[in-house]
Amino acid sequence: MDTESRTEALAQRLADSGLRSTPQREVVYDVLLKKRDHPTADEVFARVKPELPTISLATVYNCLETLVACDLVRAVNIERGPTRYCPNLQPHAHFHDVKTGRTHDIDLPPEVLERVQAVLPAGYTPASVEITFRGSACAPLDATGQATKS
Amino acid sequence: MDTESRTEALAQRLADSGLRSTPQREVVYDVLLKKRDHPTADEVFARVKPELPTISLATVYNCLETLVACDLVRAVNIERGPTRYCPNLQPHAHFHDVKTGRTHDIDLPPEVLERVQAVLPAGYTPASVEITFRGSACAPLDATGQATKS
DNA sequence: ATTTGTAATTAGAATAGTTCTAATTCTTAC
């Protein structure tokens, strides 16, 4: 999706919640989509600044909160420390590499998600599930440069 | 397990890591086992204080960190906010009730754990997995007062 | 076009949770 249609989609989602599209919200969302490495609010701030030099950190927090409320972004708390933000809305797990500190998205097939949900006793109705692995990744890559599935 | 044998088991585990058993470590571990409600460091501090009135918050943090390092306790970060501590070492998921703010342990059958691990591409070797549900629980109870399995 | 009300942004102060520091106390081995 190009930047313009992204921006329109964002405007639509915001409007659905009775909120306005603003340059700040657009740029914050854009930097999240551009580099999907689960940045912290501070990191987002640093990436947005060149584009909007007068933006404040408080606004970055506000924008991120807004995007999370509109279900355009997920807030991820993998470990004690700053919250990280993830614009991947597909069902996925996170692999947190303790060596590099990086977090990778791991695609989550629907049947696994279902199987996991099924462990809940009656009456527990989950709004969301978060699956996080912790360890070290030394994934071999296939011809396309993608991590191969075991 | 009674308190004495618990204390011995703790002493053993600490010794295995070249660490000493101390009254502070014992009492911190005891309060975690006594009320398994995923308390924060502050809450642990409050519960330990009557027993050891001179203990400091820093020591509570130190003890918790030590217990986590010895694999006797899990540190849980469900959402932004204070880290919570969980002495349940069985494989289990967490259900975070957004209404009450409480977190329940959900037993995790081995085959589900395996199925979840299997989503990882080759080369990703997880040291641990954390599965967290978020939602609201209004679990019906069976005759024994336990939540019934769906 | 102007006004008016509301939404959003801003800078900086305040807060919460945790970690660090340096001094003291407790243990253990000699």
Add this chain to the structure above:
DNA sequence: GTAAGAATTAGAACTATTCTAATTACAAAT
């Protein structure tokens, strides 16, 4: 009993986030 290292302590420092109050931007009604 002494020396060396481990653990504890109080408080300062630090980090991430939220709050506050003032300002700016915007949209609707006039």
